[in-house]
Amino acid sequence: MRTTGTKDAVSVLVIEDDDVIGRHVEAGLRSNGYTVTWTRTGGSGLVEARRLPTDVVLLDLGLPDMDGIDVARQLRDDHPDVLILILTARSEEIDVIVGLDAGADDYLVKPFSLTVLLARLRAHLRRRSAGPPGPSEPxxxxxxxxxxxxxxxxxxxxxxxxxxxxxxxxxxxxxxxxxxxxxxxxxxxxxxxxxxxxxxxxxxxxxxxxxxxxxxxxxxxxxxxxxxxxxxxxxxxxxxxxxxxxxxxxxxxxxxxxxxxxxxxxx
Missing domain, CATH: 1.10.10.10 (Winged helix-like DNA-binding domain superfamily/Winged helix DNA-binding domain)
Structure with a gap:
């Protein structure tokens, strides 16, 4: 596990066991001003999410110690407001539905473009910071x-x-x-x-x-x-x-x- 980035940036936890993808995503996020913590197993990811302030989780499903769907459910239960984006090779529609239903906010199929990942991340954060418009009265x-x-x-x-x-x-x-x-x-x-x-x-x-x-x-x-x-x-x-x-x-x-x-x- 390692953490890189700048002070007061959006904190992203990457749970990904593939070294090539992990390094690529970490470098791309860091170069765009995000603070990045990268860990390679579901168990260590859950530990880091509890230990560190986390705004976003980028989650692989094919982890060596546990299924990413179980990690997503646990993350959502423990951290209701965290933004969860699944990154996976599982591309069937049922996989997408299961992932989103487990609590993920988005689902990106590998291989994916770093540009698209960053754009989706910006879109989610922009919506979240703005909040839904609405009247003051219930x-x-x-x-x-x-x-x-x-x-x-x-x-x-x-x-x-x-x-x-x-x-x-x-x-x-x-x-x-x-x-x-x-x-x-x-x-x-x-x-x-x-x-x-x-x-x-x-x-x-x-x-x-x-x-x-x-x-x-x-x-x-x-x-x-x-x-x-x-x-x-x-x-x-x-x-x-x-x-x-x-x-x-x-x-x-x-x-x-x-x-x-x-x-x-x-x-």
Whole structure:
């Protein structure tokens, strides 16, 4: 393990066992002003992430001691706000989905261009530093309340923990209830207007957001009025107010039926 870089730079932890790729990525990051810690195993990477302030993790999946997917899950559990970019030779769509669902923010297939890696990293950091735009007052639909300024989500009287991209996706949709929001708009506002990655990232994030809200609702002792996320195939998504009211949710009465040919998902 070694650390290189400048004081007060963005701190990047590289977990990569290939010496050629590791040196190439380390040199490229360092020359662009990042502080870099490079380690070659999943176990040592988890140790370094706990020991050092870490803003970004670049994670290989084919590690000698453990599968990178397990490392990604552990990193996400231990460090909810860290930015995780997977770098791997696994190129099948299911591998991408599993990686993103494990908590990664992006997925780059080897061999990759250092220029593209740096551009994606800048895009993620730019979005993260800007934060999602939004009103100062919390937005409530049914029993779901989202405070965009405070980055808090509540179902009824219980707070729901969301990953950064899940929250930002919800923040965009909840500001436009009943409106169709295109995939391009969601990718631009949640990721970046110059996004290089596959839009499958959006679908995986939406799926994870649905599961978290559904799990929170299922654990409630009282019925809750939940909005619906409607998938508009070939276009994007729409957040719709709930058709029924939960405990204390008397401020939303209008419903929006799903369009023919579209599939609706109750949270």
């Amino acid at each position: 937005v409530r639909i049914g029993d779901l309340t989202v405070d965009i300024t405070a980055r808090r989500c509540r179902l009824g009287d219980r707070e729901v923990e969301l990953r950064p991209k899940e929250f930002e996706l919800l923040a965009v949709l909840i500001k436009h209830p009943g409106e169709a929001v295109s995939r391009e708009t969601l990718m631009a506002r949640v990721w970046d207007e110059n996004w290089f990655g596959p839009t499958k990232t959006l679908d995986v994030t939406m799926s994870s957001l649905r599961r978290r809200l559904h799990a929170a609702a299922a654990s409630s002792a009282v019925p809750l009025a939940l909005p619906e996320f409607t998938t508009l195939r070939g276009h994007g998504y729409r957040l719709e107010p709930p058709a029924t009211q939960g405990e204390g949710a008397d401020d939303i009465s209008q419903t929006y039926p799903g369009d023919p040919g579209h599939s609706s998902y109750r949270l």
